[in-house]
Amino acid sequence: MKRVGSVGDRPERRVRGVEALAGSGRDFPKRRGYGYNRPMTIHFDLHTTDPASGARLGTLHTPHGAVPTPLFAPVGTQATVKTMTPRDLRSLGAGLILANTYHLFLRPGADLVQRMGGLHGFMDWDGPILTDSGGYQVFSLAHMRKLDADGVTFRSHIDGSLQRFTPESVMETEQKLGADIAMCLDECPDPLDRAANERALLRTHAWAARCRAAHTRPDQALFGIVQGGIFPDLRGESARFLAELDFPGYAVGGLAVGETKAQMIATLAHTCPLLPSAKPRYLMGVGAPEDILEAVAQGIDLFDCVLPTRIARNGALLTHAGRLNIRNAQHAAAPQPVEEGCTCYTCQHFSRAYLRHLFKAGETLGLHLATLHNLHFMLRLMEQIRAAIADGSFVAFKERFLAGYQLSDQEARARNRQARRETLAAVA
Amino acid sequence: MKRVGSVGDRPERRVRGVEALAGSGRDFPKRRGYGYNRPMTIHFDLHTTDPASGARLGTLHTPHGAVPTPLFAPVGTQATVKTMTPRDLRSLGAGLILANTYHLFLRPGADLVQRMGGLHGFMDWDGPILTDSGGYQVFSLAHMRKLDADGVTFRSHIDGSLQRFTPESVMETEQKLGADIAMCLDECPDPLDRAANERALLRTHAWAARCRAAHTRPDQALFGIVQGGIFPDLRGESARFLAELDFPGYAVGGLAVGETKAQMIATLAHTCPLLPSAKPRYLMGVGAPEDILEAVAQGIDLFDCVLPTRIARNGALLTHAGRLNIRNAQHAAAPQPVEEGCTCYTCQHFSRAYLRHLFKAGETLGLHLATLHNLHFMLRLMEQIRAAIADGSFVAFKERFLAGYQLSDQEARARNRQARRETLAAVA
Numbered sequence: 001m002k003r004v005g006s007v008g009d010r011p012e013r014r015v016r017g018v019e020a021l022a023g024s025g026r027d028f029p030k031r032r033g034y035g036y037n038r039p040m041t042i043h044f045d046l047h048t049t050d051p052a053s054g055a056r057l058g059t060l061h062t063p064h065g066a067v068p069t070p071l072f073a074p075v076g077t078q079a080t081v082k083t084m085t086p087r088d089l090r091s092l093g094a095g096l097i098l099a100n101t102y103h104l105f106l107r108p109g110a111d112l113v114q115r116m117g118g119l120h121g122f123m124d125w126d127g128p129i130l131t132d133s134g135g136y137q138v139f140s141l142a143h144m145r146k147l148d149a150d151g152v153t154f155r156s157h158i159d160g161s162l163q164r165f166t167p168e169s170v171m172e173t174e175q176k177l178g179a180d181i182a183m184c185l186d187e188c189p190d191p192l193d194r195a196a197n198e199r200a201l202l203r204t205h206a207w208a209a210r211c212r213a214a215h216t217r218p219d220q221a222l223f224g225i226v227q228g229g230i231f232p233d234l235r236g237e238s239a240r241f242l243a244e245l246d247f248p249g250y251a252v253g254g255l256a257v258g259e260t261k262a263q264m265i266a267t268l269a270h271t272c273p274l275l276p277s278a279k280p281r282y283l284m285g286v287g288a289p290e291d292i293l294e295a296v297a298q299g300i301d302l303f304d305c306v307l308p309t310r311i312a313r314n315g316a317l318l319t320h321a322g323r324l325n326i327r328n329a330q331h332a333a334a335p336q337p338v339e340e341g342c343t344c345y346t347c348q349h350f351s352r353a354y355l356r357h358l359f360k361a362g363e364t365l366g367l368h369l370a371t372l373h374n375l376h377f378m379l380r381l382m383e384q385i386r387a388a389i390a391d392g393s394f395v396a397f398k399e400r401f402l403a404g405y406q407l408s409d410q411e412a413r414a415r416n417r418q419a420r421r422e423t424l425a426a427v428a
Numbered sequence: 429m430k431r432v433g434s435v436g437d438r439p440e441r442r443v444r445g446v447e448a449l450a451g452s453g454r455d456f457p458k459r460r461g462y463g464y465n466r467p468m469t470i471h472f473d474l475h476t477t478d479p480a481s482g483a484r485l486g487t488l489h490t491p492h493g494a495v496p497t498p499l500f501a502p503v504g505t506q507a508t509v510k511t512m513t514p515r516d517l518r519s520l521g522a523g524l525i526l527a528n529t530y531h532l533f534l535r536p537g538a539d540l541v542q543r544m545g546g547l548h549g550f551m552d553w554d555g556p557i558l559t560d561s562g563g564y565q566v567f568s569l570a571h572m573r574k575l576d577a578d579g580v581t582f583r584s585h586i587d588g589s590l591q592r593f594t595p596e597s598v599m600e601t602e603q604k605l606g607a608d609i610a611m612c613l614d615e616c617p618d619p620l621d622r623a624a625n626e627r628a629l630l631r632t633h634a635w636a637a638r639c640r641a642a643h644t645r646p647d648q649a650l651f652g653i654v655q656g657g658i659f660p661d662l663r664g665e666s667a668r669f670l671a672e673l674d675f676p677g678y679a680v681g682g683l684a685v686g687e688t689k690a691q692m693i694a695t696l697a698h699t700c701p702l703l704p705s706a707k708p709r710y711l712m713g714v715g716a717p718e719d720i721l722e723a724v725a726q727g728i729d730l731f732d733c734v735l736p737t738r739i740a741r742n743g744a745l746l747t748h749a750g751r752l753n754i755r756n757a758q759h760a761a762a763p764q765p766v767e768e769g770c771t772c773y774t775c776q777h778f779s780r781a782y783l784r785h786l787f788k789a790g791e792t793l794g795l796h797l798a799t800l801h802n803l804h805f806m807l808r809l810m811e812q813i814r815a816a817i818a819d820g821s822f823v824a825f826k827e828r829f830l831a832g833y834q835l836s837d838q839e840a841r842a843r844n845r846q847a848r849r850e851t852l853a854a855v856a
Contacts, residue, residue, distance in 0.1 A: 349552045
């Protein structure tokens with residue numbers, strides 16, 4: 001750990017000049033082989049576990065500052081959290097952010113990002129960053145993909161070019177991107193298909209071991225990803241296998257991609273107790289406020305999801321009563337803010353009528369103001385969750401929140417689930 | 429004048445509640461008839477006229493604060509300067525901003541804007557605002573338009589609906605929008621067509637008198653617009669006619685819409701001396717840095733133009749050496765900022781390589797960062813112009829700036845001019 005400090009308090013700085021960049025092509029130390037026990041590049045302090053639930057309160061120390069958990073990480077797919085400047089993110093109190101290896105590998109390329117000082121220098125974010133491995137995007141976005149034991153070959157969704165990921169190539173890419181936390185390459189099958197999960201798990205485990213062996217960057221932590229769909233025995237097998245590889249953190253993958261909410265929670269309830277309690281636990285791709293509350297209760301520490309930013313760009317705004325669609329005619333002449341009492345810049349300064357006007361008029365300021373509100377909502381929710389765990393009132397907080405929060409259209413969610421499953425099932 | 433203060437120093441405020449809005453439907457005083465000499469709602473202090481040129485240094489006092497001149501007003505067509513929050517604009521030091529009556533009349537409608545506290549409340553800008561009359565947009569944007577002595581009938585470019593502007597209806601709309609400065613409805617013909625300008629001038633003058641008579645809002649100033657194309661006698665006739673109507677400010681209209689640069693400057697050189705020297709002079713729709721410098725030398729005080737914001741969204745960035753297109757491959761791996769030494773947020777934090785990545789990846793953050801840089805460039809240019817006038821070095825500053833500034837492709841500009849003329853010539 002090079003430095004621990006609170007995120008967002010650094011002074012403005014100049015773009016790094018060529019001189020500074022010249023020093024950023026770090027020499028990675030020679031890899032020390034599989035099973036080595038090098039000093040952790042991140043450190044997790046577990047402060048409290050809620051006796052009334054599995055909720056955990058902690059601090060995740062990274063080379064780019066310490067962040068409190070449970071934590072929600074906004075997603076900056078292409079090295080930008082859509083519509084937000086780094087100073088916007090800092091003013092919202094964002095801690096960890098996520099970037100996508102698949103997208104950045106294709107454009108602008110990991111070599112370029114490395115030359116520009118890695119993701120931190122390139123996008124001017126000096127808080128912690130996590131990169132996924134790109135595996136999920138290969139399965140959900142690429143135009144074609146062909147799996148073999150050694151890796152996966154696919155066509156870029158941008159230009160159709162033929163590309164290939166192996167555990168070793170993904171480690172090289174993630175090390176060049178230089179996030180604080182990198183993820184192993186894994187296979188993400190339809191969570192309800194037992195046979196597919198049995199086959200995939202063998203590959204995911206072999207790849208995890210190869211990633212572990214190939215990963216050498218000393219200021220970056222590599223997390224393992226537990227797979228196994230909704231099948232308790234497969235999840236158990238995966239948790240045990242990965243625990244032996246002694247990763248500094250563990251993700252639960254392959255959820256929120258087609259199973260029901262109840263299946264997701266049951267899977268977490270089964271899996272979380274099998275993970276090393278001293279290590280941070282990350283639920284990938286979740287989520288909606290209601291899902292986060294349930295997952296925190298199961299002992300999850302980290303979350304990421306495009307939901308708050310993506311739905312914002314469709315005009316869907318998060319409130320304690322549920323989602324509000326700002327495009328609806330009922331808001332045309334509404335002088336009140338999106339949510340009374342909300343302290344975000346959007347709610348402090350603009351009426352629903354103005355926001356609706358921006359969306360109807362196709363003004364990008366609408367996308368920005370909506371994104372800002374939704375991220376504020378999520379980050380404040382996480383603050384409230386942490387405060388509730390700290391004072392022992394988490395279960396009451398969760399029940400109170402869920403009682404007031406109307407879930408969005410369940411049919412639409414079911415359709416989305418089905419679409420995600422079909423995408424994954426179409427894998428060659 | 430209700431209040432004079434510097435722009436940008438007010439504390440954050442809550443969105444106005446319904447109670448506050450209820451009081452915003454102002455009772456306009458009964459109009460006092462044509463030729464009345466009511467107290468001015470704006471006040472212009474002329475501090476200096478450069479003896480080596482016609483450049484003027486002044487202060488424009490408005491109900492929403494005082495701003496220094498020469499001044500460039502960013503354009504917020506649909507009640508938003510595209511991609512910018514009000515706090516962004518304040519941090520850039522923007523003073524006056526412009527909004528378009530034609531667009532806001534069609535969407536969301538002037539009644540709604542009035543109910544939301546006028547433009548200031550609706551878009552949360554408490555600095556000065558100017559609204560054009562919508563006349564130019566009727567000629568350049570509407571799908572059809574038919575002129576008669578009383579007004580102009582046109583079809584909305586949004587939904588094809590039939591709409592009508594008269595001098596009286598436009599005054600009503602602009603008063604509801606509630607800007608600090610409103611503009612008269614005028615006709616804007618091809619500046620090179622003598623016969624069209626002779627016919628149009630009669631109508632423009634009759635409409636100016638009707639606007640003057642119909643305008644009653646005491647906290648809003650109405651400016652007259654001098655027309656007459658590139659024809660000195662017509663410009664002279666227009667300046668004399670409007671001076672007699674005793675407007676608190678005068679615009680030079682019908683330029684930068686098809687004539688050459690030399691014709692524009694010659695027209696300003698002829699027209700400006702005919703305008704009352706104690707009143708502010710506003711050159712509508714200009715412009716490019718090189719045009720602003722020439723027009724300041726002719727005694728123009730106010731400018732507005734979509735140029736810096738529009739070209740930013742195409743990836744064209746203003747530098748002291750001329751425009752730079754960030755999409756060009758030469759910037760793909762460039763670690764330096766858009767302009768060395770620039771103090772804007774974009775240049776202080778991001779490389780050309782990152783900006784190019786945002787544009788290539790279709791990320792709206794690129795539009796925002798480019799707009800921010802270009803507005804910073806224009807507002808700093810105006811600061812430098814004012815400082816140079818103050819210390820008597822304006823002519824030297826202008827020559828130095830123009831010597832280093834490479835004009836953008838002259839052929840492209842000539843094509844743009846021709847296209848604008850054809851649009852105006854196609855008016856029924």
